[in-house]
Amino acid sequence: TTEELKVLCFCETNCVAENLPNGITDIFIDGFHEPIHQPPARKSGKGGGLVTYINKRACDSQNIEKLKVNVDPNDYSGEFQFLKIHNCKGSNKTMIIVNFYRSPSKNPKNFIDLLDNIARGLDRHSRKQIMFFGDANIDLIKYDTDINGQNVIDILAKHSFAQLVSKPTRITDHSATLIDHVYPGRNGHS
Numbered sequence: 189t190t191e192e193l194k195v196l197c198f199c200e201t202n203c204v205a206e207n208l209p210n211g212i213t214d215i216f217i218d219g220f221h222e223p224i225h226q227p228p229a230r231k232s233g234k235g236g237g238l239v240t241y242i243n244k245r246a247c248d249s250q251n252i253e254k255l256k257v258n259v260d261p262n263d264y265s266g267e268f269q270f271l272k273i274h275n276c277k278g279s280n281k282t283m284i285i286v287n288f289y290r291s292p293s294k295n296p297k298n299f300i301d302l303l304d305n306i307a308r309g310l311d312r313h314s315r316k317q318i319m320f321f322g323d324a325n326i327d328l329i330k331y332d333t334d335i336n337g338q339n340v341i342d343i344l345a346k347h348s349f350a351q352l353v354s355k356p357t358r359i360t361d362h363s364a365t366l367i368d369h370v371y372p373g374r375n376g377h378s
Contacts, residue, residue, distance in 0.1 A: 288322030
């Protein structure tokens, strides 16, 4: 049940709210604030796109803000959405949510470099709970043999983030991969 979850992050939504028959209300979820929507970065509007939902039990709507992070707007190595949730119910702490997506067509090294820059930029928020959620299209099941998987884990670990998911998140008849990443970080898990 979704009522126990504080945050839902969706990536590769391919969603442009203006194209929905009833606008953003078409993607509302009961018990959650209005979704924070970011259309796909590609001009074609195909692929990419991020949507984050915050449970009404987690905070009041006026306590949700889009966080400005210094990222080059012309760097399309990955898509990122940054949210700051003030006065989380039950803890009265501030939480920062990073929702991300990397298209498989984008260079993994460039994405990892961008991820490192973002994590470094968030170091100034060391007293806040920070969590990364997303689809990096980097298979962590191949950690032992894939330098990109090793680099993602190592870079985020350097900034005190640990990958939470250890089992495949995408399973087909021919493969099982762990390409969806969850990194709870500083100040505990949530």
